[in-house]
Amino acid sequence: MTATFAKAIQDLGLHLVTIVEHQPRAGQPNRLEQIRDALNVSSADRWRSDETQITYDNPNNPFSGLQFGLLWNSDRVTVDPDDNQLLTDLRQPRNEDGSLTHRRLRAPWLIPVQTGDLSFDLMVLHLKSGGGFPQADEVEAIESFIRVRQSLPSPRHLIVCGDWNIRPDRSAQRGRLRRMMVPFGNEHLMTVLTVEVIPPSLEEWSDLSPIEFGSATAATIPFTHYNANSIDTLLDHFAISASLSEVFDHPIQVVLADDSTDLRPGIRIATPLVSEEEFHTLTDHLPVVLILRTNDVGDVDNDAEPALVIVAAMPNPPGNDVEFEQVHLRNNSTTTIVLTDWRIGDATGTHFWILDTDDGSAGPGEVVIVVRRSRNMFLNNKGGDTIVLIDPSNQTIDEKGYTNDALSGRLFRFD
Template identity: 25%
Template sequence: MKSFVRNPFRLVCLLIAAAFLVMVTSVFGADRRPNKATLTIMTLNTEFMWDGVEPEEGQPNFDWKHSETEAAEHMAEIAEIIRAGNPDIVNLVEVENKQAVDKLNADYLAGRGYQVYFKKGKDTYTGQDVALLTRIDPLVFDRDDGKGQSGNVVKGVSKNLYATFTIGNTKIAIIGLHFLAFPNAEYRRLPREAQADLICKRAKKLFDDGYLLIILGDFNDYDGEEGNRDHIDSMPVTNVLSMIKQLGTGTPGDDLFNAAQLVPKASRYTAFWDQNHNEHIEADRELTSIDHILIANGLRERVELVDIPHNHDPRAVTDHFPVVVRLRCEDETQTGTLLIVALLPNPPGKDIDKETATIRNVSQQAINLNGWKLRDLSGKTWSLSSLGMIQPGAEKTITRHGQPMSLNNDGDTIDLIDPDGDVVDSVTYGPVDEDEVVIRGN
C-alpha cells in the first residue's frame, strides 16, 4: 500500500478538496427533483401513521394500532396519495416517529428521491409528530421549542418544524405545524393564538434572514378572510390565520396569502369530521378547511397550480385531504436527462395496442434507453428498451403493443424510471377524451 505521508503536499490537497466538498454540500444541499423547473409542495395529515411495532407511542387507540399488518395497509394508502401528487417536499402530520416515516419512504416510496427529516416533538399524549419528506436537502432543519402568548395564556407548539433551502437564487423557508384541535371551541382560542404567536416569531426571524416563507400544516382552524373561506363559509373563533398571514408586524412586505384562494370554492375542504359518528359524510357541515399552505407574496407570481385532490374516502384512509402547490422556479435551468412530453391514453381503437408515450432527451448527450421504463401508480410498466439510442434534443414515441401498463382514461401518474430504478420524471393527468393528447404542462 502506498503511503500518503511520502507526499505530504498531495495529502494536504486531498484534505482541502474533501473539506470543500463537505462545505459545498452543506451550503447548497443535494437536489434530487426530477424536474428542476418546478417545486411542488404538499401538506398531508396522515391520521395516525404508525408502524404497528411495539412499544407504540401515545395513548389514543385506533383500528390499526398494535397491528403491523393493518398499519402497513394504512401506510401504503398514505404512500399512494403522495405518489399521486408527486411532490418534491411533503409536510407529514400525525406521524408516530422517525422509524415510521423511514418505513414509509423505504417500503412504499423507494426510488423517488426522498430523504426523511424528523425531530422528536413533545406531544406525549397523542404521540403524534410532524416530519418532512424532501427531494431537496435543507440547509437548516430544526424545531422551535419556544413559547408564544395570547392574553394571559403562554403556550408552545408541540408539533412543529422549520427548514431552509436555497433553490437557484431563491431562499425559501418552510415551517410545518400541527396546532391544537377543536376549531370551534372557545376554550382553545387563546392557546391556539399563543401557538400562532410563536410561529410568527420564528417566521419573522427567517424573513429577516432573507427567506421567502411557506407555512403549512394542520392549523385546526378556519380562514375567515373573504375569498379564502371554505365551501360552507366556516368562520373561526380565533385570529390564528390572520395573525400568521400578517406575521403580527403590520408590515405588508412580509405578508403571506392562503393558496386556497386559488382553488374553486366548491372544492375548498381538507378535512372530514364525523360529528354524529354515523359513518355518513354530511358535506354541508362535516367537510371543512383546516389544513392550509400560506405562501409569501413574493412567490405569488410563481404559483402554477393549487389543488386539494379529493381522491380517497376520508372514512377509510385518512380523514384529511392533501393540499398541493406547484411553484415555477424561474431561475432554474432544466438539468434533467429525459422528460415525458406527451401521452395518448385514449386512442381510437384498442387501448392495449395503440396507447403511446413520447420521451424527449433534454441532456447534451445521446442516451441508450435500454433498461429504461415507464411505470404507473399500480406498479405496472412499459419497457423503453426497444427505442434504442435517443440523441440530444430528439423525441421518441413508444406504442403500448400489449405491454402491461395501461394509461388510464380517467387519469393517472406516470413515472419515467432509469436503469438504476430512480424516478427521473413524472407526469400526472386527469380524465381524457378519445384521441386527446396529454401535453406536458397541460
C-alpha cells in the same frame, strides 16, 4: 396505505412533501420510510426523508409523541437535514422568567429548501387541537417571530404549512388566521392562501354559520374542503411570505418538457380519487398542494435526448386493438429503468396506459414493447395521433406523432 400515499404523490407530480403525525403510536412501522421506499421503487432512489419527534402533554400517552415528516425528490429539491431546526423558543405559554408553564405547544420545524434558483424556509406547524388553550399563545408567538423576520430589508422567503387546527368557520379562530397574515403597517407580511385564494374567503366564512355534522352549511362545502365524517379537513393551511408574490400565481402558467404551456392551480386542496368513506379510513385530512415557479440552475443541454424515449408504435396490430396496440420505448441511459408508474398518453391528456409490474423494465440501450392490455387510451387508426410519455413525477419526457392512417400491422418508426 403507504402505497396509496406514494401513488398520490406521483400522480400530483410533487417534489417536496410534509407530513404531520405520520407515526401516532409507538412500535408501529415507520410510515414515512415506507412511503419513501414505495416512491423509490420506480424513481431510482431519488426520494429522501427526514423526520423529528417532540414529546408534549402526557409522555405516557401513546398519542403524545408529535412527528413531523419530510419527503423530497433529490433531483428537484435540496434539503440538508443538518440545517433543520425545531423552533423551541416559540413553545408557549411561558412565565415572566421565560420558563414554560405547560408542555402542550408543538414547536414549529424550520427547514431551509433550495429548488432550482428559488431558496426559501419551510415552517411546519401543528397547533393545539380544538382551538383551545394555548393555541392563542402559539399564534401570538409565531406572529411575532414572522413579523421580526419578514420585516427585515431583504428577508428570506418563508412558507408556513401544516395542521394549524384553526377553523375558519369560528369567529375567534378567524381572528387567529388574520394574525397569521402578520399585519405590518398597511400591509400583510404573509398571505394565507387557503382562505385568501381558495374559496370561501375569510370574509365569506364570516357569513356562514359554523360547520356542524348534518348542517345546511356543511352541505354547501365541497368535498375538497369538508369531509362529512370529520371537520379536520378545514384545519390545514398554507401561507406564503409577500416576498414570494413574484413566483406564485393562481392559476399559474407552467412550461412543460415539450415547451408547451399549461394552466394549473397555484394552490388547491386535492380531491382524492376514492370515495369520501374510503378516504376517511386513510386519513381525516386532505392534501393541500402549492405550485411555485422555479428555474433550473446551471447549464442545461436542451438537445440532450431523454433517458427513455418513444421510438415506434403500432396503432393497428393484427388481432384485437384493445389488447395488442403497441408503443416501443428505448432506454438511452446506462442504468435500468423500471417502467412501473410511467404513463403513455395521447393528445387529450386524459387517457393513459398506466404502466405496472407486468410491463417490466428497460435495460441500458434496450428497446421494450409495451402493449395496451385493455387500458383506456387508444391510438387512432385514421388521421394520425400523438403519443406522450410521462414519468412517475408527472413530467412529460417525450412526445411523438404520426399523421398517416394506420394500416393493419403497420409499424410507425420515430428515430
